[in-house]
Amino acid sequence: MIIAVTALKEKIRKKVFYIVSILGILILVLFSTGTGTISINGEEITDYKLLSPILLNIINAISCVMAVVLSLNTIPDEYERKTSHLVLIREVSQRTYHAWLTAANIMASLLAELILFVSFLIFMAAKNHGGDMWKLLPAFFISAVGVILVCVMTSWLSIVLPKIVAGTLSVILVLAGVFYNLLELLNSIVGGFGGKLLKGILHIVPNLHGIQGQAGEFLVNNRVDVHLLLTGLLWIYVFVIALGLFRRKEV
Amino acid sequence: MLECKNLKKIYGKKCVVNNLSFSINNGEVFALLGSNGAGKTTTIKMILGLTKKDGGEIIMHDGVKIGYSPDTPYFPPFLNGSEVLSYYADIQKIPKKESGEEIAKLLNTVGLEEDKTKIKNYSKGMLQRLAFAQALLGSPDLLILDEPTAGLDVMGRIEIIKLIGRLKEAGKTIILNSHILSDIEQVCDRGIIIGNGNLLGTWDKKEEHYGKSLQDIFIERIGGMRE
Numbered sequence: 443m444i445i446a447v448t449a450l451k452e453k454i455r456k457k458v459f460y461i462v463s464i465l466g467i468l469i470l471v472l473f474s475t476g477t478g479t480i481s482i483n484g485e486e487i488t489d490y491k492l493l494s495p496i497l498l499n500i501i502n503a504i505s506c507v508m509a510v511v512l513s514l515n516t517i518p519d520e521y522e523r524k525t526s527h528l529v530l531i532r533e534v535s536q537r538t539y540h541a542w543l544t545a546a547n548i549m550a551s552l553l554a555e556l557i558l559f560v561s562f563l564i565f566m567a568a569k570n571h572g573g574d575m576w577k578l579l580p581a582f583f584i585s586a587v588g589v590i591l592v593c594v595m596t597s598w599l600s601i602v603l604p605k606i607v608a609g610t611l612s613v614i615l616v617l618a619g620v621f622y623n624l625l626e627l628l629n630s631i632v633g634g635f636g637g638k639l640l641k642g643i644l645h646i647v648p649n650l651h652g653i654q655g656q657a658g659e660f661l662v663n664n665r666v667d668v669h670l671l672l673t674g675l676l677w678i679y680v681f682v683i684a685l686g687l688f689r690r691k692e693v
Numbered sequence: 694m695l696e697c698k699n700l701k702k703i704y705g706k707k708c709v710v711n712n713l714s715f716s717i718n719n720g721e722v723f724a725l726l727g728s729n730g731a732g733k734t735t736t737i738k739m740i741l742g743l744t745k746k747d748g749g750e751i752i753m754h755d756g757v758k759i760g761y762s763p764d765t766p767y768f769p770p771f772l773n774g775s776e777v778l779s780y781y782a783d784i785q786k787i788p789k790k791e792s793g794e795e796i797a798k799l800l801n802t803v804g805l806e807e808d809k810t811k812i813k814n815y816s817k818g819m820l821q822r823l824a825f826a827q828a829l830l831g832s833p834d835l836l837i838l839d840e841p842t843a844g845l846d847v848m849g850r851i852e853i854i855k856l857i858g859r860l861k862e863a864g865k866t867i868i869l870n871s872h873i874l875s876d877i878e879q880v881c882d883r884g885i886i887i888g889n890g891n892l893l894g895t896w897d898k899k900e901e902h903y904g905k906s907l908q909d910i911f912i913e914r915i916g917g918m919r920e
Contacts (some may be wrong), residue, residue, distance in 0.1 A: 444783040452769055525769040530786045531741050531761050609832065692742050 445529065445539065447515060449546030454553065458511055465552055469559040473497055490569045493606045495658030497565060501621045502585055502654035505555040510612045512554070513547035513596035518605045526693050536555060536689040544597040551589050556582065573629040577661050584623045584666070587674040588650045592616055594681040595648070602688050618643065619650030648677045694719050694754055694835060694866050695740070701748030702735050702890070709735050712749070714834035717835075722857065722867040724877045724884025724896070728915060732890035733762075733870045734764070737837055744784075746885040753835075760833035761796075764840035770813035774805050774823050777812065781827045799826040803856060818849030824858060836860065836867045842876055853877055878907045884916045 453459065475492065517540060522525045559582045566575055589680055595615065599608035618625060625647070629640040653674040656666045695717045702710040710732040717723045725733045738744040740751060741761055768777045775796055782792035800807050803822040806815070815823065821841055828836055838857070842850040848875075857880045860867060870882075871877055877884060878898075886894040893914040896907055 444780055447768055448772075450781055451771065455771060524763050524765065527738075527741070527743055527763055527769055528781065529784055530743060531759065534783065534784060677832065691745075693738075 443453045443495070443542070445534075445542035446545040446549065448450050448512075449543055450549045453512055453546060455470070456512075457638045459550070459554060461512070462504060462508050465557040470497065470558070470561045470565050473565055478488055488603035490571055493569075494565070494571075494661055495655070497562065497574050498581070498658040499651070499655065501555070501558045501562065502588060502657070503558075504588050505551065505585070506559060506620060506650060506654075507613075508554045509547070509551035509589050509592040509598050511597070512550045513544075513593045514589070514600055514605065514612060516543050516547050517597060518608075519693060530693055534644065535541050535577060537691070540597070540601060540689075544594060547593045547597050548590050555585065558624045568585055574661065581657040581661050584660055584671065585654045587671055587678070588619075588648075588654040589651070591648055591650070591674055591677050591681070592619075594632060594685065596680050598685050598688065601685070601690060611658055615647055616650065618647040620651040622647060622651040637691045639658065641690050649673065661682055694757060695868075696752040697740070697749065698738070698752070700733070700736065700739060700746055700750035701750070703747045704738060704745065708890055710739070710746075711889065713885075713890065713892055714749075715885050715892070717866060717868065719866055720861075721882040722861050722865050722869060722880050724881040724913060725868060725870040725887065726872065726877060726884050726896070727887035727893075728876070730889075731887045733887055734839060735890075736887070737761075737839055737870055738866070741837065743828075755844065756797065757835055758828065758831060758833040759835045759837060760838045762821070762828040766820050768812045768820070772810060773809050773811055774800055774815075774826070775819040777823060777918055778827055778830060782830055785831050786898060787831055795830065796826075799829050802826065802829065804852065805902060815851070818845055819850055821845065821849070821853055822826075822856065825853075833843075834866060836865050837870070838867060839870045840872075841869070842871065842873055845855055850876065874907050874911055886911060888915055916917035 452609065465624055471686065520529075520539075530536065559578055563575060566572060566578070571618070576656060592612070596612040602608075603611065622644070624643055625640060629637060629644060632640060649670065652667070652670040656671060660666050697716070698714050700713040701708065713732070715738060725736060727733050735744060739746045741759065769780075772780065778796040779792060782796065785794065797807055803826045805819060805822055805826065812820070812823075823836075825841070828838070841852050843859070846852065854876055857867065857869065861880060869877065869881055882898050884896045885892055886896065888898050893894060894910060896910055897915075
């Protein structure tokens with residue numbers, strides 16, 4: 443536990459943590475005050491029921507990118523700085539060590555997401571939906587599935603691949619996951635080899651858009667697709683198993 | 694206490710440690726001597742179990758506890774000395790009741806104050822001393838010190854050498870990895886000279902070596918290897 447807590451303390455001291463959080467809060471404040479608007483086909487969206495899922499999607503996308511940034515360096519840095527030596531000689535297995543460091547990644551990323559979710563309260567209050575505030579907590583837990591998935595995936599990639607490759611691959615997977623609905627749309631349009639390739643990609647990319655989108659659905663009283671959430675949990679399970687199976691040859 | 698027989702380590706096609714054999718007795722300070730890239734750190738990593746050996750044997754007495762001080766210690770900069778030791782004591786599963794007293798004692802042993810000074814404000818010498826203290830947690834039987842004086846100024850080196858001397862007097866068995874010959878001559882009892890992973894020679898303070906100093910022996914062995 444002490445490994446995770448210390449790694450978490452180190453993470454929340456990173457500038458990127460605050461920069462992205464402030465950026466996210468600014469976006470939400472802009473929409474809350476009416477300074478920022480979203481238009482579709484030239485028509486401005488002001489309705490809470492339409493606007494809030496869009497804003498939650500923005501929060502989720504920022505949270506996922508934050509999760510990559512916060513998770514990518516934790517494990518490689520421990521090995522580069524050789525702090526791993528002082529832990530591993532104390533009869534801590536690599537599996538346990540990686541698990542605690544991944545837990546720190548998850549805690550830091552969820553904390554960043556929580557800051558963004560709390561700032562969403564301003565938007566709710568501004569739109570006279572203060573009575574729905576309680577819904578934000580379950581919505582946070584739904585959205586957290588996606589963030590945890592990204593953390594575990596990035597942590598695993600950072601063990602098995604060089605940092606730069608792991609980072610690039612994580613960002614590609616997160617972007618593909620966040621824009622999963624667009625890939626699906628493309629897949630329905632594109633035929634031939636391109637279509638088959640897209641279909642293949644859709645199988646190996648976690649549907650972050652679908653998973654986290656359920657938070658927005660819950661918030662506006664729409665039906666939550668439990669199947670998508672279970673798929674997210676299954677992805678997490680797969681990556682947790684992978685984390686336990688893979689270890690670094692050289693420490 | 695420890696015996697290494699025909700240790701071997703291969704990275705890719707390069708053999709970095711080749712049939713290396715040596716033994717260390719209780720209570721002695723043993724030197725691993727060699728130029729950079731000689732295979733000293735790899736040997737240490739094999740003893741610590743951080744790297745798998747590709748051949749040979751490491752025989753250690755049952756229940757021997759090892760403490761290790763790395764060459765370039767890194768500790769979380771936002772912690773203070775006590776907190777760092779408390780972190781490692783926790784990982785080592787030393788009960789809180791015992792660790793508090795031990796940490797205060799260890800900080801005193803290495804000449805650090807039990808204050809709120811953060812690691813980010815520590816000098817290199819203070820970091821090395823803190824690394825020593827974490828290595829001494831749980832009272833290990835064997836202490837492995839990797840380049841403990843590297844990067845230190847004259848005063849820092851003197852402090853560390855004095856500290857090793859005090860630990861020696863306290864009866865600790867120490868493996869000292871260094872390429873600073875004067876340091877080794879000052880505190881070590883015996884040692885081996887390694888070059889390109891091979892055992893090039895041995896050195897014993899008690900032996901006369903035909904009037905040659907450690908530096909002479911080292912140059913003779915390493916020079917011979919370069920020719």
